[in-house]
Amino acid sequence: xxxxxxxxxxxxxxxxxxxxxxxxxxxxxxxxxxxxxxxxxxxxxxxxxxxxxxxxxxxxxxxxxxxxxxxxxxxxxxxxxxxxxxxxxxxxxxxxxxxxxxxxxxxxxxxxxxxxxxxxxxxxxxxxxxxxxxxxxxxxxxxxxxxxxxxxxxxxxxxxxxxxxxxxxxxxxxxxxxxxxxxxxxxxxxxxxxxxxxxxxxxxxxxxxxxxxxxxxxxxxxxxxxxxxxxxxxxxxxxxxxxxxxxxxxxxxxxxxxxxxxxxxxxxxxxxxxxxxxxxxxxxxxxxxxxxxxxxxxxxxxxxxxxxxxxxxxxxxxxxxxxxxxxxxxxxxxxxxxxxxxxxxxxxxxxxxxxxxxxxxxxxxxxxxxxxxxxxxxxxxxxxxxxxxxxxxxxxxxxxxxxxxxxxxxxxxxxxxxxxxxxxxxxxxxxxxxxxxxxxxxxxxxx
Numbered sequence: 001x002x003x004x005x006x007x008x009x010x011x012x013x014x015x016x017x018x019x020x021x022x023x024x025x026x027x028x029x030x031x032x033x034x035x036x037x038x039x040x041x042x043x044x045x046x047x048x049x050x051x052x053x054x055x056x057x058x059x060x061x062x063x064x065x066x067x068x069x070x071x072x073x074x075x076x077x078x079x080x081x082x083x084x085x086x087x088x089x090x091x092x093x094x095x096x097x098x099x100x101x102x103x104x105x106x107x108x109x110x111x112x113x114x115x116x117x118x119x120x121x122x123x124x125x126x127x128x129x130x131x132x133x134x135x136x137x138x139x140x141x142x143x144x145x146x147x148x149x150x151x152x153x154x155x156x157x158x159x160x161x162x163x164x165x166x167x168x169x170x171x172x173x174x175x176x177x178x179x180x181x182x183x184x185x186x187x188x189x190x191x192x193x194x195x196x197x198x199x200x201x202x203x204x205x206x207x208x209x210x211x212x213x214x215x216x217x218x219x220x221x222x223x224x225x226x227x228x229x230x231x232x233x234x235x236x237x238x239x240x241x242x243x244x245x246x247x248x249x250x251x252x253x254x255x256x257x258x259x260x261x262x263x264x265x266x267x268x269x270x271x272x273x274x275x276x277x278x279x280x281x282x283x284x285x286x287x288x289x290x291x292x293x294x295x296x297x298x299x300x301x302x303x304x305x306x307x308x309x310x311x312x313x314x315x316x317x318x319x320x321x322x323x324x325x326x327x328x329x330x331x332x333x334x335x336x337x338x339x340x341x342x343x344x345x346x347x348x349x350x351x352x353x354x355x356x357x358x359x360x361x362x363x364x365x366x367x368x369x370x371x372x373x374x375x376x377x378x379x380x381x382x383x384x385x386x387x388x389x390x391x392x393x394x395x396x397x398x399x400x401x402x403x404x405x406x407x408x409x410x411x412x413x414x415x416x417x418x419x420x421x422x423x424x425x426x427x428x429x430x431x432x433x434x435x436x437x438x439x440x441x442x443x444x445x446x447x
Contacts, residue, residue, distance in 0.1 A: 057091035060256040060311035070289050077239040077252055079285050080294030090310030109160035112390040116356045116397055119154040124433035125165055131196035136408040140431035145406035147354050150431055155394055155438045163445040167201050173447050174225040182265055183274035184233035186333045189429055191229040193436040214243055215264055232261040233278040236308040252285040255307035258315050276332035279305040309378050320385045327386045335366030336399040336427045351404040351421035356397040367392050387446055391439050401435040402427045
Protein backbone atom coordinates (compact mmCIF):
# COMPACT_ATOMS: atom_id res chain seq x y z
CA UNK A 1 0.00 0.00 0.00
CA UNK A 2 1.34 3.43 -0.88
CA UNK A 3 2.13 5.55 2.15
CA UNK A 4 -0.01 8.61 2.37
CA UNK A 5 1.29 12.07 2.09
CA UNK A 6 -0.57 15.07 3.41
CA UNK A 7 -0.31 17.98 1.22
CA UNK A 8 -37.23 -4.51 -17.95
CA UNK A 9 -42.42 -5.33 -18.59
CA UNK A 10 -45.55 -4.58 -20.53
CA UNK A 11 -45.00 -1.76 -23.01
CA UNK A 12 -47.62 0.62 -21.58
CA UNK A 13 -46.16 0.30 -18.07
CA UNK A 14 -42.43 0.31 -18.61
CA UNK A 15 -42.01 3.99 -19.56
CA UNK A 16 -43.90 5.05 -16.44
CA UNK A 17 -41.65 2.95 -14.23
CA UNK A 18 -38.58 4.45 -15.82
CA UNK A 19 -39.90 7.97 -15.29
CA UNK A 20 -40.60 7.27 -11.62
CA UNK A 21 -37.12 5.81 -11.10
CA UNK A 22 -35.46 8.78 -12.75
CA UNK A 23 -37.50 11.18 -10.61
CA UNK A 24 -36.38 9.50 -7.41
CA UNK A 25 -32.74 9.46 -8.52
CA UNK A 26 -32.85 13.18 -9.23
CA UNK A 27 -34.67 14.07 -6.03
CA UNK A 28 -32.43 11.91 -3.89
CA UNK A 29 -29.25 13.32 -5.36
CA UNK A 30 -30.35 16.92 -4.94
CA UNK A 31 -31.34 16.24 -1.34
CA UNK A 32 -27.96 14.69 -0.59
CA UNK A 33 -26.07 17.62 -2.13
CA UNK A 34 -27.98 20.19 -0.10
CA UNK A 35 -27.53 18.15 3.09
CA UNK A 36 -23.79 17.87 2.54
CA UNK A 37 -23.48 21.60 2.04
CA UNK A 38 -25.40 22.28 5.28
CA UNK A 39 -23.10 19.97 7.19
CA UNK A 40 -20.03 21.67 5.76
CA UNK A 41 -21.45 24.92 7.09
CA UNK A 42 -21.95 23.45 10.57
CA UNK A 43 -18.87 21.61 11.68
CA UNK A 44 -20.39 21.03 15.15
CA UNK A 45 -21.72 17.75 13.73
CA UNK A 46 -18.22 16.47 13.15
CA UNK A 47 -15.76 14.85 15.55
CA UNK A 48 -17.92 15.19 18.68
CA UNK A 49 -18.33 11.53 19.63
CA UNK A 50 -17.80 11.01 23.29
CA UNK A 51 -14.60 9.70 24.75
CA UNK A 52 -14.95 6.67 26.98
CA UNK A 53 -12.47 5.39 29.52
CA UNK A 54 -13.06 1.75 28.60
CA UNK A 55 -14.59 0.15 25.56
CA UNK A 56 -16.33 -3.11 24.70
CA UNK A 57 -14.98 -4.69 21.54
CA UNK A 58 -17.49 -6.28 19.15
CA UNK A 59 -16.56 -9.08 16.76
CA UNK A 60 -17.78 -7.87 13.34
CA UNK A 61 -19.33 -9.82 10.45
CA UNK A 62 -20.50 -12.57 12.79
CA UNK A 63 -24.09 -13.67 13.51
CA UNK A 64 -23.57 -17.26 14.66
CA UNK A 65 -24.53 -16.36 18.23
CA UNK A 66 -27.95 -14.94 17.28
CA UNK A 67 -31.18 -16.88 17.77
CA UNK A 68 -32.46 -15.56 14.45
CA UNK A 69 -31.05 -13.56 11.57
CA UNK A 70 -31.32 -9.80 12.10
CA UNK A 71 -33.86 -7.85 10.09
CA UNK A 72 -32.50 -6.48 6.82
CA UNK A 73 -32.37 -2.71 6.91
CA UNK A 74 -34.29 -0.81 4.23
CA UNK A 75 -35.75 2.65 3.81
CA UNK A 76 -38.72 1.73 6.03
CA UNK A 77 -36.52 0.71 8.95
CA UNK A 78 -36.84 2.77 12.12
CA UNK A 79 -35.23 2.82 15.53
CA UNK A 80 -37.62 1.92 18.35
CA UNK A 81 -35.57 4.14 20.63
CA UNK A 82 -32.32 6.07 20.54
CA UNK A 83 -29.71 6.44 23.25
CA UNK A 84 -26.23 7.89 23.40
CA UNK A 85 -23.21 6.06 22.09
CA UNK A 86 -22.11 3.23 24.40
CA UNK A 87 -18.47 3.34 23.34
CA UNK A 88 -18.46 -0.08 21.69
CA UNK A 89 -15.64 -0.57 19.21
CA UNK A 90 -14.94 -2.93 16.34
CA UNK A 91 -12.38 -5.67 17.03
CA UNK A 92 -10.78 -7.00 13.90
CA UNK A 93 -7.88 -9.29 13.02
CA UNK A 94 -5.57 -6.54 11.85
CA UNK A 95 -6.01 -4.43 14.97
CA UNK A 96 -2.86 -2.43 15.56
CA UNK A 97 -3.05 -3.01 19.31
CA UNK A 98 -1.38 -6.34 18.59
CA UNK A 99 0.13 -6.17 15.12
CA UNK A 100 1.78 -2.73 15.21
CA UNK A 101 2.55 -0.64 12.18
CA UNK A 102 2.99 -2.44 8.90
CA UNK A 103 6.22 -2.39 6.97
CA UNK A 104 5.82 -0.61 3.65
CA UNK A 105 7.87 -1.23 0.54
CA UNK A 106 9.10 2.13 -0.73
CA UNK A 107 7.61 3.33 -3.98
CA UNK A 108 9.97 4.30 -6.79
CA UNK A 109 7.92 7.43 -7.33
CA UNK A 110 5.09 9.21 -5.57
CA UNK A 111 2.56 9.38 -8.42
CA UNK A 112 0.14 11.28 -6.17
CA UNK A 113 2.47 14.26 -5.86
CA UNK A 114 2.57 16.39 -8.98
CA UNK A 115 0.82 19.06 -10.97
CA UNK A 116 -1.84 19.45 -13.66
CA UNK A 117 -0.49 20.10 -17.15
CA UNK A 118 -2.66 21.44 -19.97
CA UNK A 119 -2.55 18.85 -22.77
CA UNK A 120 -5.00 19.17 -25.67
CA UNK A 121 -3.05 16.64 -27.71
CA UNK A 122 -3.43 13.41 -25.70
CA UNK A 123 -6.53 14.50 -23.74
CA UNK A 124 -9.40 13.99 -23.39
CA UNK A 125 -9.06 10.20 -23.52
CA UNK A 126 -12.59 9.92 -25.03
CA UNK A 127 -15.36 12.25 -26.21
CA UNK A 128 -18.41 12.85 -24.06
CA UNK A 129 -20.80 12.36 -27.01
CA UNK A 130 -19.15 9.07 -28.03
CA UNK A 131 -19.97 7.27 -24.77
CA UNK A 132 -23.54 5.84 -24.80
CA UNK A 133 -23.32 5.17 -21.07
CA UNK A 134 -22.60 8.75 -20.06
CA UNK A 135 -24.66 10.09 -17.15
CA UNK A 136 -26.60 13.32 -17.69
CA UNK A 137 -25.44 14.38 -14.26
CA UNK A 138 -21.84 14.41 -15.48
CA UNK A 139 -22.27 15.38 -19.17
CA UNK A 140 -21.42 19.04 -18.67
CA UNK A 141 -20.82 20.04 -22.30
CA UNK A 142 -24.13 18.48 -23.39
CA UNK A 143 -25.90 20.59 -20.79
CA UNK A 144 -24.44 23.92 -21.70
CA UNK A 145 -20.85 24.17 -20.56
CA UNK A 146 -19.01 25.83 -23.43
CA UNK A 147 -15.54 26.09 -21.92
CA UNK A 148 -13.97 22.69 -22.47
CA UNK A 149 -10.62 23.35 -20.83
CA UNK A 150 -11.53 21.03 -17.92
CA UNK A 151 -11.21 18.08 -20.34
CA UNK A 152 -7.61 18.80 -21.34
CA UNK A 153 -5.70 18.65 -18.06
CA UNK A 154 -3.28 15.77 -17.56
CA UNK A 155 -1.83 14.74 -14.20
CA UNK A 156 1.97 14.83 -14.19
CA UNK A 157 3.83 13.41 -11.17
CA UNK A 158 6.83 15.48 -10.15
CA UNK A 159 9.63 12.95 -10.54
CA UNK A 160 8.33 10.30 -12.94
CA UNK A 161 5.62 9.63 -15.50
CA UNK A 162 2.25 8.02 -14.97
CA UNK A 163 1.76 4.90 -17.06
CA UNK A 164 0.09 6.01 -20.29
CA UNK A 165 -3.50 4.80 -20.67
CA UNK A 166 -3.85 1.92 -23.15
CA UNK A 167 -7.37 0.57 -23.62
CA UNK A 168 -6.28 -2.72 -25.21
CA UNK A 169 -3.80 -3.39 -22.42
CA UNK A 170 -6.45 -2.63 -19.80
CA UNK A 171 -8.86 -5.10 -21.42
CA UNK A 172 -6.13 -7.76 -21.35
CA UNK A 173 -5.71 -7.13 -17.64
CA UNK A 174 -9.48 -7.61 -17.26
CA UNK A 175 -9.83 -10.67 -19.51
CA UNK A 176 -11.92 -13.31 -17.71
CA UNK A 177 -12.28 -11.04 -14.67
CA UNK A 178 -14.80 -8.96 -12.75
CA UNK A 179 -13.82 -5.40 -11.91
CA UNK A 180 -16.23 -3.93 -9.37
CA UNK A 181 -16.52 -0.42 -7.97
CA UNK A 182 -18.22 -0.30 -4.57
CA UNK A 183 -19.41 2.87 -2.89
CA UNK A 184 -21.36 6.08 -3.43
CA UNK A 185 -22.19 8.41 -6.35
CA UNK A 186 -18.59 9.57 -6.64
CA UNK A 187 -17.45 5.98 -7.08
CA UNK A 188 -20.31 5.55 -9.57
CA UNK A 189 -18.81 8.48 -11.46
CA UNK A 190 -15.45 6.73 -11.52
CA UNK A 191 -17.21 3.56 -12.78
CA UNK A 192 -18.92 5.52 -15.57
CA UNK A 193 -15.54 7.01 -16.45
CA UNK A 194 -14.00 3.53 -16.66
CA UNK A 195 -16.85 2.24 -18.86
CA UNK A 196 -16.45 5.23 -21.18
CA UNK A 197 -12.70 4.67 -21.32
CA UNK A 198 -13.16 0.98 -22.21
CA UNK A 199 -16.31 0.69 -24.33
CA UNK A 200 -15.07 2.20 -27.60
CA UNK A 201 -13.09 -0.89 -28.71
CA UNK A 202 -15.97 -3.31 -28.04
CA UNK A 203 -18.46 -3.77 -30.94
CA UNK A 204 -21.96 -2.66 -29.98
CA UNK A 205 -23.36 -6.18 -30.45
CA UNK A 206 -20.68 -7.59 -28.15
CA UNK A 207 -21.35 -5.36 -25.14
CA UNK A 208 -24.30 -4.79 -22.81
CA UNK A 209 -25.32 -2.82 -19.74
CA UNK A 210 -27.77 -4.16 -17.14
CA UNK A 211 -30.55 -1.83 -15.91
CA UNK A 212 -29.75 0.45 -13.00
CA UNK A 213 -29.95 -1.59 -9.82
CA UNK A 214 -28.17 -2.25 -6.55
CA UNK A 215 -25.54 -3.95 -8.75
CA UNK A 216 -25.18 -2.61 -12.31
CA UNK A 217 -23.03 -4.54 -14.79
CA UNK A 218 -21.31 -3.64 -18.07
CA UNK A 219 -20.32 -6.81 -20.00
CA UNK A 220 -17.75 -7.25 -22.77
CA UNK A 221 -18.37 -10.60 -24.46
CA UNK A 222 -15.06 -10.73 -26.33
CA UNK A 223 -13.05 -10.53 -23.12
CA UNK A 224 -15.49 -12.47 -20.90
CA UNK A 225 -15.15 -9.52 -18.53
CA UNK A 226 -17.42 -7.23 -16.55
CA UNK A 227 -17.07 -3.73 -15.12
CA UNK A 228 -19.60 -3.39 -12.30
CA UNK A 229 -20.90 -0.86 -9.80
CA UNK A 230 -22.36 -1.80 -6.42
CA UNK A 231 -24.24 0.90 -4.55
CA UNK A 232 -23.02 0.75 -0.95
CA UNK A 233 -22.38 4.35 0.15
CA UNK A 234 -21.56 3.44 3.74
CA UNK A 235 -19.96 0.03 3.03
CA UNK A 236 -21.76 -1.53 6.01
CA UNK A 237 -25.47 -2.45 5.82
CA UNK A 238 -27.73 0.60 6.08
CA UNK A 239 -31.23 1.89 5.41
CA UNK A 240 -29.75 3.87 2.49
CA UNK A 241 -28.81 0.84 0.36
CA UNK A 242 -31.58 1.41 -2.19
CA UNK A 243 -29.75 2.92 -5.19
CA UNK A 244 -32.79 5.02 -6.10
CA UNK A 245 -34.75 5.88 -2.98
CA UNK A 246 -32.32 6.78 -0.22
CA UNK A 247 -33.57 10.23 0.75
CA UNK A 248 -34.20 9.67 4.45
CA UNK A 249 -34.55 11.76 7.57
CA UNK A 250 -32.41 9.46 9.69
CA UNK A 251 -29.44 7.39 8.67
CA UNK A 252 -29.33 3.92 10.27
CA UNK A 253 -26.43 1.52 9.90
CA UNK A 254 -25.37 -1.83 11.27
CA UNK A 255 -21.86 -0.74 12.16
CA UNK A 256 -20.56 -4.28 12.70
CA UNK A 257 -21.41 -6.02 9.41
CA UNK A 258 -20.68 -5.74 5.71
CA UNK A 259 -21.97 -9.25 4.96
CA UNK A 260 -25.02 -8.14 2.95
CA UNK A 261 -22.86 -6.22 0.48
CA UNK A 262 -19.97 -8.66 0.69
CA UNK A 263 -22.21 -11.43 -0.67
CA UNK A 264 -22.24 -9.41 -3.91
CA UNK A 265 -18.65 -8.25 -4.01
CA UNK A 266 -16.82 -11.32 -2.65
CA UNK A 267 -16.37 -13.06 -6.03
CA UNK A 268 -15.03 -10.01 -7.87
CA UNK A 269 -11.39 -10.18 -8.94
CA UNK A 270 -10.61 -6.49 -8.63
CA UNK A 271 -12.42 -4.32 -6.08
CA UNK A 272 -12.35 -0.52 -5.89
CA UNK A 273 -13.94 0.90 -2.72
CA UNK A 274 -14.75 4.39 -1.54
CA UNK A 275 -16.76 6.00 1.23
CA UNK A 276 -16.66 9.52 2.66
CA UNK A 277 -19.27 12.19 1.88
CA UNK A 278 -22.22 10.27 3.29
CA UNK A 279 -20.57 10.35 6.69
CA UNK A 280 -20.67 14.15 6.61
CA UNK A 281 -24.48 14.42 6.59
CA UNK A 282 -24.98 14.66 10.34
CA UNK A 283 -25.36 12.11 13.17
CA UNK A 284 -25.77 8.40 12.40
CA UNK A 285 -27.95 5.84 14.22
CA UNK A 286 -26.15 2.62 15.11
CA UNK A 287 -28.25 -0.57 15.20
CA UNK A 288 -25.86 -3.30 16.30
CA UNK A 289 -26.44 -6.76 14.84
CA UNK A 290 -26.99 -8.29 18.29
CA UNK A 291 -29.64 -5.69 19.21
CA UNK A 292 -33.04 -7.45 19.38
CA UNK A 293 -35.26 -4.59 20.56
CA UNK A 294 -34.59 -2.04 17.84
CA UNK A 295 -32.68 0.29 20.15
CA UNK A 296 -30.21 2.51 18.36
CA UNK A 297 -27.25 4.50 19.56
CA UNK A 298 -26.43 7.89 18.06
CA UNK A 299 -22.93 8.85 17.00
CA UNK A 300 -21.40 11.58 14.87
CA UNK A 301 -20.41 10.72 11.30
CA UNK A 302 -16.67 10.55 11.91
CA UNK A 303 -17.01 8.05 14.75
CA UNK A 304 -19.57 5.97 12.83
CA UNK A 305 -17.29 5.89 9.81
CA UNK A 306 -14.45 4.57 11.95
CA UNK A 307 -16.66 1.68 13.10
CA UNK A 308 -17.81 0.91 9.55
CA UNK A 309 -14.29 0.99 8.11
CA UNK A 310 -13.24 -1.37 10.89
CA UNK A 311 -15.95 -3.89 9.96
CA UNK A 312 -14.95 -3.59 6.29
CA UNK A 313 -11.29 -4.02 7.17
CA UNK A 314 -12.12 -7.14 9.20
CA UNK A 315 -13.73 -8.72 6.12
CA UNK A 316 -10.70 -7.88 4.02
CA UNK A 317 -8.29 -9.16 6.62
CA UNK A 318 -10.03 -12.54 6.97
CA UNK A 319 -11.27 -13.13 3.41
CA UNK A 320 -8.85 -11.60 0.90
CA UNK A 321 -5.94 -13.49 -0.61
CA UNK A 322 -3.87 -10.74 -2.28
CA UNK A 323 -2.46 -13.27 -4.76
CA UNK A 324 -6.00 -13.95 -6.04
CA UNK A 325 -7.82 -10.66 -5.52
CA UNK A 326 -6.73 -7.04 -5.89
CA UNK A 327 -8.35 -4.51 -3.57
CA UNK A 328 -8.07 -0.73 -3.84
CA UNK A 329 -9.38 2.03 -1.61
CA UNK A 330 -9.94 5.47 -3.16
CA UNK A 331 -9.51 8.31 -0.69
CA UNK A 332 -11.97 11.14 -0.22
CA UNK A 333 -13.02 13.26 -3.17
CA UNK A 334 -12.88 16.95 -2.26
CA UNK A 335 -15.63 19.53 -2.74
CA UNK A 336 -15.26 23.16 -3.81
CA UNK A 337 -18.22 24.90 -2.20
CA UNK A 338 -16.70 28.27 -1.31
CA UNK A 339 -14.42 30.24 -3.61
CA UNK A 340 -13.14 32.31 -0.67
CA UNK A 341 -10.92 29.36 0.20
CA UNK A 342 -8.82 29.79 -2.95
CA UNK A 343 -9.76 33.37 -3.80
CA UNK A 344 -9.96 35.38 -0.56
CA UNK A 345 -12.72 37.97 -0.50
CA UNK A 346 -14.91 36.23 -3.08
CA UNK A 347 -18.31 34.73 -2.23
CA UNK A 348 -18.91 32.19 -5.02
CA UNK A 349 -18.35 28.47 -5.43
CA UNK A 350 -17.04 26.30 -8.27
CA UNK A 351 -19.30 27.99 -10.85
CA UNK A 352 -17.35 29.82 -13.51
CA UNK A 353 -14.00 28.34 -12.54
CA UNK A 354 -11.93 27.46 -15.61
CA UNK A 355 -8.47 26.56 -14.30
CA UNK A 356 -7.01 24.42 -11.53
CA UNK A 357 -5.71 25.93 -8.31
CA UNK A 358 -1.97 26.49 -8.70
CA UNK A 359 -1.08 26.65 -5.00
CA UNK A 360 1.16 23.68 -4.17
CA UNK A 361 -0.36 21.65 -1.33
CA UNK A 362 -3.70 23.54 -1.38
CA UNK A 363 -6.18 21.93 1.00
CA UNK A 364 -9.79 23.13 1.32
CA UNK A 365 -12.45 22.46 3.96
CA UNK A 366 -14.09 19.84 1.74
CA UNK A 367 -11.38 17.35 2.71
CA UNK A 368 -11.29 16.40 6.37
CA UNK A 369 -7.83 15.67 7.77
CA UNK A 370 -9.00 13.76 10.88
CA UNK A 371 -11.03 11.46 8.63
CA UNK A 372 -8.02 10.96 6.39
CA UNK A 373 -5.93 10.09 9.43
CA UNK A 374 -8.50 7.62 10.77
CA UNK A 375 -8.74 5.80 7.47
CA UNK A 376 -4.96 5.70 7.11
CA UNK A 377 -4.59 4.23 10.59
CA UNK A 378 -6.94 1.35 9.76
CA UNK A 379 -5.66 0.69 6.25
CA UNK A 380 -2.05 0.69 7.40
CA UNK A 381 -2.75 -2.51 9.36
CA UNK A 382 -4.12 -4.42 6.37
CA UNK A 383 -0.64 -5.31 5.19
CA UNK A 384 -0.56 -6.10 1.45
CA UNK A 385 -4.31 -6.73 1.16
CA UNK A 386 -5.33 -3.25 0.03
CA UNK A 387 -3.69 -0.55 -2.08
CA UNK A 388 -4.57 3.10 -1.62
CA UNK A 389 -5.32 5.38 -4.57
CA UNK A 390 -4.82 8.76 -3.00
CA UNK A 391 -6.92 11.08 -5.16
CA UNK A 392 -7.49 13.77 -2.56
CA UNK A 393 -4.63 16.21 -3.02
CA UNK A 394 -4.54 16.02 -6.82
CA UNK A 395 -8.34 16.51 -6.95
CA UNK A 396 -8.16 19.43 -4.50
CA UNK A 397 -6.55 21.53 -7.24
CA UNK A 398 -9.46 20.97 -9.66
CA UNK A 399 -12.00 23.60 -8.69
CA UNK A 400 -12.78 23.85 -12.41
CA UNK A 401 -13.79 20.18 -12.80
CA UNK A 402 -17.31 20.15 -11.29
CA UNK A 403 -20.65 20.29 -13.19
CA UNK A 404 -21.91 23.37 -11.31
CA UNK A 405 -25.15 24.25 -13.18
CA UNK A 406 -24.26 22.35 -16.36
CA UNK A 407 -26.08 19.12 -15.57
CA UNK A 408 -29.44 17.37 -15.69
CA UNK A 409 -31.29 15.11 -13.27
CA UNK A 410 -35.00 14.71 -13.99
CA UNK A 411 -35.06 17.75 -16.24
CA UNK A 412 -32.72 20.61 -17.07
CA UNK A 413 -32.44 23.39 -14.53
CA UNK A 414 -35.07 26.09 -14.92
CA UNK A 415 -34.04 29.64 -15.92
CA UNK A 416 -34.42 30.90 -12.37
CA UNK A 417 -32.13 28.09 -11.16
CA UNK A 418 -29.56 28.71 -13.86
CA UNK A 419 -29.45 32.32 -12.78
CA UNK A 420 -28.66 31.32 -9.20
CA UNK A 421 -25.40 29.30 -9.28
CA UNK A 422 -24.69 29.75 -5.55
CA UNK A 423 -27.77 27.68 -4.72
CA UNK A 424 -27.92 25.20 -7.59
CA UNK A 425 -24.30 24.44 -8.49
CA UNK A 426 -23.03 20.90 -8.05
CA UNK A 427 -19.53 21.36 -6.69
CA UNK A 428 -19.31 17.78 -5.42
CA UNK A 429 -19.42 15.52 -8.48
CA UNK A 430 -17.14 15.76 -11.52
CA UNK A 431 -17.66 16.46 -15.22
CA UNK A 432 -16.73 13.70 -17.70
CA UNK A 433 -14.36 13.54 -19.41
CA UNK A 434 -12.42 14.93 -16.50
CA UNK A 435 -10.89 14.28 -13.11
CA UNK A 436 -12.25 10.72 -12.52
CA UNK A 437 -10.46 9.63 -15.71
CA UNK A 438 -7.19 10.38 -13.92
CA UNK A 439 -8.31 8.28 -10.94
CA UNK A 440 -8.73 5.41 -13.42
CA UNK A 441 -5.34 6.11 -15.00
CA UNK A 442 -3.91 5.67 -11.51
CA UNK A 443 -5.80 2.39 -11.14
CA UNK A 444 -4.39 1.25 -14.50
CA UNK A 445 -0.92 2.28 -13.34
CA UNK A 446 -1.10 0.07 -10.24
CA UNK A 447 -2.71 -2.90 -12.00
